[in-house]
Amino acid sequence: xxxxxxxxxxxxxxxxxxLHAVDLADPTREVAVGADDPxxxxxxxxxxxxxxxxxxxxDLTRRVxxxxxxxxxxxxxxxxxxDPVTMSLRDLAFLTMTVSDNAAADALVDVVGLDEVxxxxxxxxxxxxxxxxxxxxxMHSMAEDAAPAxxxxxxxxxxxxxRLRALDPTRTNRGTAxxxxxxxxxxxxxxxxxxxRRAMALQVWPHRLASGFPFDDxxxxxxxxxxxTVRNEVGVVSYPDGGRYAVxxxxxxxxxxxxxxxxxxxxxxxxxxxxxxxx
Amino acid sequence: MSKTNIARTxxxxxxxxxxxxxxxxxxYFLVVAEELHFGRAATRLRMSQPPLSQSIQRLERELGxxxxxxxxxxxxxxxxxxxxxxxxxDVLAGxxxxxxxxxxxxxxxxxxxxxxxxxxxxxxxxxxxxxxxRVRSPVALKLREIGTAEQxxxxxxxTLxxxxxxxPFDVSxxxxxxxxxxxxxxxxxxxxxxxxAPDVRLADLNGLGLVLxxxxxxxxxxxxxxxxxxRHGYTPTEVHQAGNAEFALGxxxxxxxxxxxxxxxxxxxxxxxxxxxxPLLWRTAPAWPRGRHTPAVTAFADAVxxxxxxxxxxxxxxTLPRYPRPAAEYLS
Numbered sequence: 001x002x003x004x005x006x007x008x009x010x011x012x013x014x015x016x017x018x019l020h021a022v023d024l025a026d027p028t029r030e031v032a033v034g035a036d037d038p039x040x041x042x043x044x045x046x047x048x049x050x051x052x053x054x055x056x057x058x059d060l061t062r063r064v065x066x067x068x069x070x071x072x073x074x075x076x077x078x079x080x081x082x083d084p085v086t087m088s089l090r091d092l093a094f095l096t097m098t099v100s101d102n103a104a105a106d107a108l109v110d111v112v113g114l115d116e117v118x119x120x121x122x123x124x125x126x127x128x129x130x131x132x133x134x135x136x137x138x139m140h141s142m143a144e145d146a147a148p149a150x151x152x153x154x155x156x157x158x159x160x161x162x163r164l165r166a167l168d169p170t171r172t173n174r175g176t177a178x179x180x181x182x183x184x185x186x187x188x189x190x191x192x193x194x195x196x197r198r199a200m201a202l203q204v205w206p207h208r209l210a211s212g213f214p215f216d217d218x219x220x221x222x223x224x225x226x227x228x229t230v231r232n233e234v235g236v237v238s239y240p241d242g243g244r245y246a247v248x249x250x251x252x253x254x255x256x257x258x259x260x261x262x263x264x265x266x267x268x269x270x271x272x273x274x275x276x277x278x279x
Numbered sequence: 280m281s282k283t284n285i286a287r288t289x290x291x292x293x294x295x296x297x298x299x300x301x302x303x304x305x306x307y308f309l310v311v312a313e314e315l316h317f318g319r320a321a322t323r324l325r326m327s328q329p330p331l332s333q334s335i336q337r338l339e340r341e342l343g344x345x346x347x348x349x350x351x352x353x354x355x356x357x358x359x360x361x362x363x364x365x366x367x368x369d370v371l372a373g374x375x376x377x378x379x380x381x382x383x384x385x386x387x388x389x390x391x392x393x394x395x396x397x398x399x400x401x402x403x404x405x406x407x408x409x410x411x412x413r414v415r416s417p418v419a420l421k422l423r424e425i426g427t428a429e430q431x432x433x434x435x436x437x438t439l440x441x442x443x444x445x446x447p448f449d450v451s452x453x454x455x456x457x458x459x460x461x462x463x464x465x466x467x468x469x470x471x472x473x474x475x476a477p478d479v480r481l482a483d484l485n486g487l488g489l490v491l492x493x494x495x496x497x498x499x500x501x502x503x504x505x506x507x508x509x510r511h512g513y514t515p516t517e518v519h520q521a522g523n524a525e526f527a528l529g530x531x532x533x534x535x536x537x538x539x540x541x542x543x544x545x546x547x548x549x550x551x552x553x554x555x556x557x558p559l560l561w562r563t564a565p566a567w568p569r570g571r572h573t574p575a576v577t578a579f580a581d582a583v584x585x586x587x588x589x590x591x592x593x594x595x596x597x598t599l600p601r602y603p604r605p606a607a608e609y610l611s
Contacts, residue, residue, distance in 0.1 A: 014499030016449045043608050075605040100608045139609060152601045158564070159458055162450045205606055226608040229451065254447040254499035258603045262502065 002277035006033050006270045013266035015251040020177035021274035024244040031274040035178040038169040039250035042225030043100045044232050045131050045173040050093050050196050052112045052120040060090040066107055072136035077101025097199035097223055102135040109134040124186055129175035138166040155228040156256040166227055180234045180248035188236050209233040212268025229253045233267050237275055245278055247271040302374055304338035305367045307331055312364050315354045391419040392575040395430040395442040407586045416578035426496045434568055441576045443583055446562040447499045456565035456580035459592040461541040462557040466531050466549045474550040481558055482512030488536035489515035490527045511558050543590055
């Protein structure tokens with residue numbers, strides 16, 4: 001019943017959506033819509049990256065310098081700055097989660113290594129979630145695949161999008177909605193991940209998961225992921241009565257427009273339908 | 280290894296090798312029967328004589344009858360051999376036909392292509408599409424008239440091989456042919472004052488309702504149209520959802536509403552006027568599931584492009600500037 005309503009909400013917003021939601025107090029209580037379909041992670045890959053960082057035992061107060069000519073770029077955080085930045089690993093982790101900083105995340109990949117991220121995923125029992133490249137790699141692949149058309153305009157052309165490796169779950173960072181709620185369950189039930197939980201709760205974006213819970217006494221801790229036609233968010237919604245729900249939502253929009261408020265908002269709407277079913 | 284695989288290994292392989300052996304033995308039988316000489320037959324078959332003799336003996340054992348009388352000087356067909364010879368020829372001819380047909384399927388020259396076209400494509404386009412396809416491919420074309428949302432479902436559950444769809448739709452699992460565009464105009468009642476001008480601005484339509492396809496059939500496109508109308512200063516007094524062209528026409532004739540139309544053979548009792556600056560266009564493209572491409576699909580996509588271009592549709596040209604916002608998380 002709630003699955004049908006969630007599907008209808010996705011269709012109404014012009015997206016194809018996959019969702020998995022689970023009650024952290026009782027993992028047998030769940031809502032699943034295409035929860036085992038392979039999906040493109042986009043920046044959601046930064047969550048398993050930080051999980052691997054915290055399990056690896058690196059000194060998180062160690063400071064590294066990110067030089068503008070060597071670091072990855074992006075619209076937010078260090079990725080958008082112009083001067084060298086020196087920062088501790090834990091503050092890089094903070095920027096990675098709160099503003100999806102590509103430069104910070106890729107610097108942490110240098111510390112952790114992609115093989116280690118995948119090893120940790122397998123150790124946690126996740127077999128269908130795989131990280132094959134860092135942020136700047138899938139950015140490069142988009143420019144390569146779009147050529148001779150130029151970014152960003154080419155990213156609104158459906159023919160170009162149909163040939164981007166970055167949008168093909170067999171060839172880029174991938175997972176399933178169900179595996180991502182499993183990962184969230186580890187993060188939100190084990191105190192070694194406090195740093196990740198705090199940063200997810202301070203994530204700045206209000207337009208997706210958080211938009212479905214417009215209540216001052218409900219906390220939403222999330223991590224978004226975005227690529228052309230891809231809009232994702234995974235997170236945990238906490239109610240004042242102690243109820244906590246892990247939700248993972250992955251969508252692909254029909255429209256290739258970058259600015260699609262309805263497609264962002266349906267992530268919150270679908271999550272709310274799922275959480276209300278579980279409450 | 281799964282149960283199915285075990286069963287296949289256990290049964291399918293011996294069966295197939297038996298069949299292939301039988302066909303090979305029959306082919307040798309035919310040549311020996313023609314030459315009536317093991318040495319010459321072996322030369323024709325580019326093999327040595329002993330394996331050829333063994334093959335004929337195995338075939339005789341398999342069939343339980345002698346096919347040849349042979350002594351030191353001559354080889355002759357037995358009565359059974361003479362009677363079985365035409366049957367052997369039939370079996371081998373059947374194998375040839377079977378392989379040839381399989382080849383034709385592999386090359387996309389046989390079978391049927393199940394294709395979908397949108398209901399508003401127009402009768403002339405459909406009429407032109409069939410011959411345009413026929414000159415490109417020998418397979419039968421089975422056309423179905425269905426809307427974009429339904430085509431996507433049919434492509435997903437494999438009841439359709441290829442479709443002609445109106446963008447936008449989720450392309451994440453599809454390959455697209457060329458995207459063609461048709462600028463839209465409006466259908467007006469002939470006595471409407473706007474019908475006197477050569478073209479119409481969207482903002483001039485304020486005060487009129489808009490007849491549009493039902494939102495559920497393509498929510499993304501429906502919203503895109505209304506957003507574009509609003510951006511150009513037109514907010515319809517009412518949005519009528521019309522599932523078919525006749526009903527849309529009725530609402531225009533009743534007055535108080537306009538309908539969008541691409542101007543290709545518009546209905547006779549209303550007036551079509553283009554929209555100034557082409558703010559609205561239909562974008563149409565053939566699409567098929569990624570990895571399920573065949574020569575017939577290419578032939579269909581090419582035929583669609585030919586027919587739609589002949590009808591006045593044009594390749595999409597020039598893109599607007601695009602400014603992704605920080606929340607897009609990519610590009611800077």
